[in-house]
Amino acid sequence: xxxxxxxxxxxxxxxxxxxxxxxxxxxxxxxxxxxxxxxxxxxxxxxxxxxxxxxxxxxxxxxxxxxxxxxxxxxxxxxxxxxxxxxxxxxxxxxxxxxxxxxxxxxxxxxxxxxxxxxxxxxxxxxxxxxxxxxxxxxxxxxxxxxxxxxxxxxxxxxxxxxxxxxxxxxxxxxxxxxxxxxxxxxxxxxxxxxxxxxxxxxxxxxxxxxxxxxxxxxxxxxxxxxxxxxxxxxxxxxxxxxxxxxxxxxxxxxxxxxxxxxxxxxxxxxxxxxxxxxxxxxxxxxxxxxxxxxxxxxxxxxxxxxxxxxxxxxxxxxxxxxxxxxxxxxxxxxxxxxxxxxxxxxxxxxxxxxxxxxxxxxxx
Numbered sequence: 312x313x314x315x316x317x318x319x320x321x322x323x324x325x326x327x328x329x330x331x332x333x334x335x336x337x338x339x340x341x342x343x344x345x346x347x348x349x350x351x352x353x354x355x356x357x358x359x360x361x362x363x364x365x366x367x368x369x370x371x372x373x374x375x376x377x378x379x380x381x382x383x384x385x386x387x388x389x390x391x392x393x394x395x396x397x398x399x400x401x402x403x404x405x406x407x408x409x410x411x412x413x414x415x416x417x418x419x420x421x422x423x424x425x426x427x428x429x430x431x432x433x434x435x436x437x438x439x440x441x442x443x444x445x446x447x448x449x450x451x452x453x454x455x456x457x458x459x460x461x462x463x464x465x466x467x468x469x470x471x472x473x474x475x476x477x478x479x480x481x482x483x484x485x486x487x488x489x490x491x492x493x494x495x496x497x498x499x500x501x502x503x504x505x506x507x508x509x510x511x512x513x514x515x516x517x518x519x520x521x522x523x524x525x526x527x528x529x530x531x532x533x534x535x536x537x538x539x540x541x542x543x544x545x546x547x548x549x550x551x552x553x554x555x556x557x558x559x560x561x562x563x564x565x566x567x568x569x570x571x572x573x574x575x576x577x578x579x580x581x582x583x584x585x586x587x588x589x590x591x592x593x594x595x596x597x598x599x600x601x602x603x604x605x606x607x608x609x610x611x612x613x614x615x616x617x618x619x620x621x622x623x624x625x626x627x628x629x630x631x632x633x634x635x636x637x638x639x640x641x642x643x644x645x646x647x648x649x650x651x652x653x654x655x656x657x658x659x660x661x662x663x664x665x666x667x668x669x670x671x672x673x674x675x676x
Contacts, residue, residue: 406431407446408439415463417441421450426473429456442468444487457483464490466509479505486512488531508534510553519561523549530556532575545571552578567593574600576619589615596622602645611635613661621645630666 405423408416416437418430428447432439439458444466447455452472457464459480467489469477474494479486483502487509491499496516501508503524510531513521518538523530525546532554535543540560545552547568554575557565562582567574571590576598579587584604589596595617601609602624608631609623617639623629624645632650637659640651650664653671662675 408437409443415440417443417465418446419443420446426451427454428452430458430461432458432460441465444468445470447472463487466490467492469494485509488512489514491516507531510534511536513538529553532556533558535560551575554578555580557582576600577602579604595619598622599624599645601626607631609633611638617641618644632664634661634664636661 405421405425406418407420407422409419416439418439418441420443421428430439430442438460440460441463442457442461442465446465446468448467448470450472452469452474455469455474455477457478457480459482461480462482463485464479464483464487466487468487469491470489471493474491474496476498477491477496478500479502481503484504485507486505487507489511490509490513492511492514494516496513496518499513499518499521501522501524503526505524505527506529508523508527508530511533512531513535514533515537518535518540520542521535521540522544523546525548527546527549529551530545530549530553534553534556536555536558538560540557540562543557543562543565545566545568547570549568549571551573552567552571552575553573555577556575557579558577559581562579562584564586565579565584566588567590569591572592572594574590574593574597578597578600580599580602582604584601584606587601587606587609589610589612591612591614593612594614596611596615596619598619599621600619602621604626605628606623606626607628609629610633611618613635615635615638618641620642622644626645627647629647632646634654638654640646640654643649643651648666648671650666650671653673654664657673657675660673660675662673664671664673
């Protein structure tokens with residue numbers, strides 16, 4: 312009877328150890344691929360714990376060693392140390408929490424002295440939903456982990472710090488004006504559920520590439536201006552790209568999806584564009600939109616009826632232009648070699664216009 316009880320206890324204990332190991336591994340994978348809430352050494356701790364538990368489970372069941380119980384010492388010690396560390400990490404008392412008019416618990420300030428933060432999921436026994444305006448600005452932050460429950464990052468929340476990398480959890484739907492401006496960001500992972508990227512949101516950083524997920528409809532003024540962007544992926548949910556949104560970067564190629572109906576002045580100026588695909592939903596190309604680039608050819612969609620002054624200015628090698636009929640070119644549109652005048656002389660007819668050996672030729676459509 313006693314032997315049966317011991318066997319049953321062993322089986323139950325084995326199941327518990329197995330479930331703990333599986334749950335630990337699941338959390339590692341979930342956090343790694345979802346919101347990245349764990350810090351690097353937390354991944355290491357949980358990985359070691361799960362490996363030792365699995366090794367213990369195997370050796371215990373095949374009775375390989377009478378010292379197998381010592382294997383439990385390492386994961387138990389790590390877990391106990393981790394729990395103790397959590398009690399002293401980023402105290403809730405360092406955060407100022409308010410309930411805003413909509414009833415959302417919001418962090419409105421930080422009074423601690425740490426520069427590497429992991430914002431708690433709860434404060435004062437409430438889930439934190441928003442990070443309020445200016446709450447962490449000018450606090451010298453070098454790293455921060457944002458919890459999964461946050462759905463809004465308000466104006467200038469993390470502005471003027473020293474952040475180099477940021478993961479925006481998938482619960483975040485709005486990033487407002489200046490939220491991460493003037494940091495040292497080189498890597499940004501945006502929320503898959505983001506709808507609006509606010510004015511100046513990532514202005515003045517060092518971001519080299521960015522993927523904007525489907526769902527974003529508006530990229531506001533200066534959102535990614537003054538960075539080091541070499542590539543950007545714009546989804547076909549975006550309808551508005553506002554004033555200077557991507558100005559002053561290192562973009563060499565950009566595809567503007569057909570969902571885009573508005574491009575603000577200077578939106579892609581001061582880059583290194585050699586090619587650009589313009590949305591067929593655009594009817595007007597505004598002032599300096601593609602100015603100060605390195606375009607050699609351009610296809611202007613037939614939907615375009617107006618090209619504003621300086622739209623293509625200072626693209627010194629732009630010698631191939633495909634354009635529709637009856638497009639109104641304001642002054643010279645920034646085109647070199649008197650293209651606007653030649654286009655008008657040709658009756659503003661649709662065609663492929665090519666500059667060669669000091670003059671324009673046209674192949675009408």
